[in-house]
Amino acid sequence: MATYSGLFDALALRDWCDASATKSLMSLRKLKGEEVAWWDVPFPSLDNLHNACAAIPQTRDLTAWLEDSFLVIRPALRFFLDPLTQPLSWALDGTLTLFTSLPWWCLLPIIMLGVQFSAKSWRITSFVAACFVFFLFIDHYGYAIQTLSIIFVCTVLCTLIGVPVGILMSKNDNAQRLITPVLDMLQTLPTFVYLIPLIFLFKITEPKLYGLAIILYSIVPVIRLTNLGIRLVDKDVIEAANAYGMTSNQKLINVEIPLALPNIMAGINQTIMMSLAMVVIASLVSAPGLGTLVLDGINNLRLGVGFVAGFGIVLLAIILDRVSKAALARVDGSRKI
Amino acid sequence: MPSSSKTQTRTHSKTVNNGGSAKISVRNLFKVFGDDPASILPMIYDGIDKNEVQRDTGHVIGLNNINIDIADGQITVIMGLSGSGKSTLIRHLNRLIEPTAGEILLDGDNIMKYDQAALRQLRQTKMSMVFQKFALLPHRTVLENALLAPQVRGENLQGAETEARRWIERVGLGGNEAVYPHQLSGGMQQRVGLARALTSNAEIMLMDEAFSALDPLIRTSMQDLLLELQEDLHKTIIFITHDLDEALKLADHLVILKDGFIVQQGEPQHILLNPADPYIEEFVSDINRARVLKVSSVMQNDMKTKPTHGSVKGGMSLEELIAKAEGDIDRIFSVETNGKRVGSISMKSVFKALVRYDLKK
Numbered sequence: 001m002a003t004y005s006g007l008f009d010a011l012a013l014r015d016w017c018d019a020s021a022t023k024s025l026m027s028l029r030k031l032k033g034e035e036v037a038w039w040d041v042p043f044p045s046l047d048n049l050h051n052a053c054a055a056i057p058q059t060r061d062l063t064a065w066l067e068d069s070f071l072v073i074r075p076a077l078r079f080f081l082d083p084l085t086q087p088l089s090w091a092l093d094g095t096l097t098l099f100t101s102l103p104w105w106c107l108l109p110i111i112m113l114g115v116q117f118s119a120k121s122w123r124i125t126s127f128v129a130a131c132f133v134f135f136l137f138i139d140h141y142g143y144a145i146q147t148l149s150i151i152f153v154c155t156v157l158c159t160l161i162g163v164p165v166g167i168l169m170s171k172n173d174n175a176q177r178l179i180t181p182v183l184d185m186l187q188t189l190p191t192f193v194y195l196i197p198l199i200f201l202f203k204i205t206e207p208k209l210y211g212l213a214i215i216l217y218s219i220v221p222v223i224r225l226t227n228l229g230i231r232l233v234d235k236d237v238i239e240a241a242n243a244y245g246m247t248s249n250q251k252l253i254n255v256e257i258p259l260a261l262p263n264i265m266a267g268i269n270q271t272i273m274m275s276l277a278m279v280v281i282a283s284l285v286s287a288p289g290l291g292t293l294v295l296d297g298i299n300n301l302r303l304g305v306g307f308v309a310g311f312g313i314v315l316l317a318i319i320l321d322r323v324s325k326a327a328l329a330r331v332d333g334s335r336k337i
Numbered sequence: 338m339p340s341s342s343k344t345q346t347r348t349h350s351k352t353v354n355n356g357g358s359a360k361i362s363v364r365n366l367f368k369v370f371g372d373d374p375a376s377i378l379p380m381i382y383d384g385i386d387k388n389e390v391q392r393d394t395g396h397v398i399g400l401n402n403i404n405i406d407i408a409d410g411q412i413t414v415i416m417g418l419s420g421s422g423k424s425t426l427i428r429h430l431n432r433l434i435e436p437t438a439g440e441i442l443l444d445g446d447n448i449m450k451y452d453q454a455a456l457r458q459l460r461q462t463k464m465s466m467v468f469q470k471f472a473l474l475p476h477r478t479v480l481e482n483a484l485l486a487p488q489v490r491g492e493n494l495q496g497a498e499t500e501a502r503r504w505i506e507r508v509g510l511g512g513n514e515a516v517y518p519h520q521l522s523g524g525m526q527q528r529v530g531l532a533r534a535l536t537s538n539a540e541i542m543l544m545d546e547a548f549s550a551l552d553p554l555i556r557t558s559m560q561d562l563l564l565e566l567q568e569d570l571h572k573t574i575i576f577i578t579h580d581l582d583e584a585l586k587l588a589d590h591l592v593i594l595k596d597g598f599i600v601q602q603g604e605p606q607h608i609l610l611n612p613a614d615p616y617i618e619e620f621v622s623d624i625n626r627a628r629v630l631k632v633s634s635v636m637q638n639d640m641k642t643k644p645t646h647g648s649v650k651g652g653m654s655l656e657e658l659i660a661k662a663e664g665d666i667d668r669i670f671s672v673e674t675n676g677k678r679v680g681s682i683s684m685k686s687v688f689k690a691l692v693r694y695d696l697k698k
Contacts, residue, residue, distance in 0.1 A: 240472035242433055244489050244537065245460030254488075258476045 003036050004044055004052035017053035070200060077201060085208045088215075091153050092207035096288065099149040104141060108132055119326035128323065131315050140290065140312050147279055147289030147316060154211060154275045158219040159268055166226025166264075167252065176227065187220045191281050199285065210282035217278045221270035229263025230256050262332045269324040276317055290316070359406040359442075360541065360573045361430060366403040366439035368425055368597075371396030374437040387596050399425045401598040403439070408590060410571035414605075416584040417594030423577045426594065427545050430575060431464045432456055443541075461490050465534035469546035471526045473518040479505060479529050480514040486537030497536065504535040508562065524555035528562075535566070544576045548583065560586055581620060585609070585629045593617060606634035610690065626691050627656040635690045636672045636680040644671040644681060651679060655687050662687075 008017050042048045049056045099107065111132070116125045135141040169176040194213045202209040233256050241255045257264070283291030290309045297306020369377045377396045387398045400422045407413045417423045428434040430441060432448065440447045448459060465486065473482050480498070483505055487497035505514055508528040518526050527547060534542050548556045560583060567574065578584050584591055585605050592602040601613040609629060612618040633651030645667070649658060651674040662668045662684050669683045 234472070236468060236470045236472040237474065239433060240466065240468055243431060243460055243464075243466040243468075243543075244486050245457040245462075246489050247457065250489060255474065258474070261476075 003042060004049055008053045013053065017055045019055065070197070074200060081201065085202075085212060088153075088157070088211045089206055089208040091157070092150060092211050095149045095153050096146060096207075099145050100142060104136060107145070115323050119323050120330055121326050124322050124326050128319050131319055134315070135312065138308065140293075140308065143288075143290045143293060143309070144312055144316060147276075147291065147313075150210070150214065150279050150282075150287060150289060151272060151275050151320070154214045154218065154279075155268065155272050157211075158215055158222055158271045158275070161215075162219045162222035162267070162271070163226050163264060166223045166267075167230060167257075169223065169227040170230035170256075179223070183220050183223060186216055191217060191278060195282075195285055204285055207287075210279070210285050210287035213282050213285070214275045214278040214287075218271045218274035221274065222264070222267035225263045225267030225270070226260065229260030229267075232263065233259045262328060265324070265328040265331060269321065269328060272320045272324055273317065276313070276320060280313060358409050360409040360444065361405075361407040361575075362442040363403050363405045363407070363426075363429070364440045364442065366400055366426075366429060366441065367437045368399035368422070368429065368434065369396050369437045370399050378438055398597050400429070400436070401596075403599060405592055405599070405602065407573060407575060409573055411589035412567060412574040412576055412587050413590045413592065414576045414578060414584040414588035415592045415594060416578055416581065418579055420596075421594040422597040423579075423594050424545055425597075427543050427575055427577050430541075430543060431460050431466065461486065461537075463539050464541045464543055465537040465539040466543040466545065467527070467530045467534050467547040469549050471518070471523075471530045471550075473526060473529055473533075475518055478515050478517055479510060479521070479532075482518065482529050483532040483536045485533050486539070500538070501532070501536045504532040505529075507566070508532045508535070524551050524559065527551060527559060531559075531562075535570075539572075541573045541575070544574060546577050546579070549578065549580070556583070563587065581624060582629075585624070593620070606631055610634060622693050625656075626693075627659065628654055630655045630690055632658055632670075632672055632682055633674065633679065635686055636682040637686065638680045640678060640680065642669060642681045642683075645669045647671070648673045648678070649682070650674065655690065658682070658687060659684075 008014055036042075046057060046059045046062070050058045102110075108129070112125055112129055115128050116122075119125065132141065132144075135144045165179065169179055191213075194216055198209050198213055202212075237255060237259065238251065241251045246254065279287055279289060280291035280294060283289065283295045290312050293309030294306050294313070296302060297304075297309065367378060367381060368374075369381070371377065371394065374396065377390060377394060377398070380390060381398060381401060387401070390396055390398055403426060405413070405415075415423045415426060425434055429436055432441075432451075436449070440449050442448070443459070443463070448456070451459060474485070480501055483501040484494060484497055487494060487501075502514060505511060508531050510525060510528050510532065513521065513525070518529060521529065527550075530547070534544075548559045551559060563574075564587065576584075576587055578587075588605045590602065591605040591608055593600045593608070595616055601608055601617050606629075608617065609621050609624065609626070612621055631651065632649055632653045632655065635655065636651070646662070646669070648671040649661065651672050653661075658670070662670075666684045666688065669681060671678050672680045672682050
């Protein structure tokens with residue numbers, strides 16, 4: 001006799017309960033028919049109610065239902081998402097192939113040039129060079145380049161998508177109201193949770209699986225800071241733009257984006273750092289790079305491998321942060337008011 | 338409401354203009370801030386008090402029945418303390434703020450009827466604006482800032498660049514073309530603002546407290562620069578200020594605002610000598626009258642009295658006249674403007690004119 005049987009008897013629902021019941025094994029307590037002490041009365045949860053009345057579903061039915069319905073809509077979702085996200089796979093594959101097939105003596109100068117161009121600081125460029133020489137020396141260069149190329153693709157895509165979305169949010173209060181909860185959710189969901197629906201949706205060998213996970217996780221700051229930056233543009237300057245008859249497009253290109261640029265770049269800096277954090281976790285779903293070494297370290301209890309790869313990730317983080325911050329500072333410095 | 342639209346017009350010594358036909362006419366302009374401004378209008382027409390409206394309905398009356406004729410080629414100064422609605426008023430002229438009721442005629446054309454495109458056209462070509470906080474684009478050089486208006490109009494920048502360089506030179510910033518605004522002092526930044534307005538080549542210039550953020554000395558030099566430019570350009574300038582000295586120095590036509598309505602408007606010397614109400618009296622009481630009043634404002638219009646000590650110019654200040662008379666109270670001068678005798682002035686009338694209005698009663 002389950003705790004809540006009496007309740008269903010009293011409500012005259014016994015027939016309804018038993019109608020759908022299949023004879024199942026009874027628990028020991030049920031067989032004994034012991035009364036439960038008041039101290040141990042359980043909460044009327046789905047499982048407990050199910051014990052009393054078989055017509056009520058169990059909690060595992062709920063999760064099974066979710067799983068089933070996801071599987072039902074999966075083909076439809078795939079039909080839309082697959083072609084939509086296919087370019088992401090190509091971009092990731094292409095960049096990975098390109099970066100890893102270039103010999104080190106060819107790629108390294110290109111990276112140095114890029115760093116020098118964006119940060120305009122010899123100190124930072126030589127630091128980056130030293131780091132890469134270190135990677136080469138300990139044979140982690142290939143992994144580091146894989147990680148970097150994934151971050152590169154994801155950051156570019158985050159910026160291409162995030163900046164327009166941020167602009168839309170800054171121009172339209174309704175859009176801001178709608179998008180803000182989504183951003184809140186993306187930011188608060190534990191990183192592993194992202195992977196669950198994606199694993200169901202795509203084959204685990206597809207690069208877009210981890211690409212999407214990284215983009216979803218790291219796009220939030222660039223959207224938020226673009227929105228904030230444009231909303232914070234000096235009202236006096238906007239008024240001057242209006243007074244000289246600028247159209248909204250002229251205002252956006254000539255005033256709002258340039259004045260919001262320091263904030264947008266701060267957002268991109270955050271996005272880079274977050275995609276680095278995610279690319280390590282994404283090694284669980286076949287993202288190549290330093291993360292696979294960390295995973296190897298965990299799975300096979302190889303402390304040294306994990307530590308060295310972890311240190312490599314820290315180095316990469318420092319490089320990415322310094323370079324993007326230096327670029328930001330350079331932009332910021334030319335426009336103090 | 339004090340009616341003073343019929344102030345007598347005198348030719349001002351400072352300007353050479355074509356008679357002061359109205360370039361812009363502001364007609365029965367009202368502005369109410371709040372959730373439902375239109376509902377407040379009938380109450381205002383009934384003469385409800387500003388504070389009462391604010392207490393009962395939460396609406397703020399920004400402008401209350403404004404009527405101004407802004408003369409072509411002259412400097413019209415709108416003066417008032419903070420909260421008097423002067424900045425609100427100037428933003429109505431290019432519709433940065435939309436009025437609750439009333440019309441604004443530009444060359445007889447009601448700009449309230451303009452759609453967005455026509456309004457942009459107006460702002461791009463006919464009106465330029467100078468701001469209290471300069472409002473320069475921080476990421477652009479002085480030259481690029483000055484080129485704003487031609488750039489917005491989509492003109493060929495090569496041709497506009499010579500024009501911009503000329504104005505930058507003219508406002509005294511020659512050699513700073515490639516410098517960024519943050520590298521300049523406040524006074525120099527406002528010169529960029531001025532060059533930007535001049536490069537737009539608009540006939541009307543709106544100046545919103547343009548010199549208020551500057552140090553007194555720099556302010557004076559900027560005022561001189563503006564007057565000097567106006568000698569050549571004869572633009573229609575609407576100048577907002579809270580500083581009476583500045584207003585008296587610049588104005589051909591002075592409009593004094595208080596709590597959103599016009600207390601008095603007219604020729605500044607006339608207002609100084611004939612304040613319409615106690616508010617204006619109090620306002621003008623601290624002024625150095627000897628320096629501000631001009632001989633032509635105090636002189637008598639008689640041509641017969643024989644001068645004892647020769648002639649003076651009508652544009653001379655009383656202070657200069659007293660110096661010229663060496664403090665002798667018995668002297669009489671004839672007054673000349675452009676070489677023609679227009680009246681005579683006795684030192685007795687000069688000293689009387691120096692007495693504050695409230696002491697004469």
